[in-house]
Amino acid sequence: MPYKEKRVEKLYYSIGEVAEMFNVNPSLIRYWEKEFDIIKPKKNKKGNRFFTIDDIEHFHIIYYLVKELGLTLKGAQKKLKENKEGAMNNFAVVKSLKEIKSLLLEIREDI
Numbered sequence: 533m534p535y536k537e538k539r540v541e542k543l544y545y546s547i548g549e550v551a552e553m554f555n556v557n558p559s560l561i562r563y564w565e566k567e568f569d570i571i572k573p574k575k576n577k578k579g580n581r582f583f584t585i586d587d588i589e590h591f592h593i594i595y596y597l598v599k600e601l602g603l604t605l606k607g608a609q610k611k612l613k614e615n616k617e618g619a620m621n622n623f624a625v626v627k628s629l630k631e632i633k634s635l636l637l638e639i640r641e642d643i
């Protein structure tokens with residue numbers, strides 16, 4: 533089995549890095565931060581936002597609900613308020629399936 537280096541995760545990510553992860557504008561990140569109370573970035577004295585891994589996971593869930601499922605912001609807020617655990621579980625299943633699909637496609641290319 534080949535050796536794989538463990539990916540080093542940063543403690544905090546800038547708004548630009550988060551926007552790049554989702555291929556969106558930083559203004560959308562700021563807007564979602566304002567609309568969803570589950571996102572609470574740290575801010576320095578200058579007001580720069582620093583997002584944690586938990587914040588990024590919340591962005592993944594919001595992105596999934598809004599961009600992939602096509603819910604409105606109000607619909608996504610309602611879904612998270614009523615059944616946050618269920619939405620997180622659905623997202624986790626979809627994420628796992630996408631990872632499995634990419635692994636299978638990689639294996640198919642190697643054959």
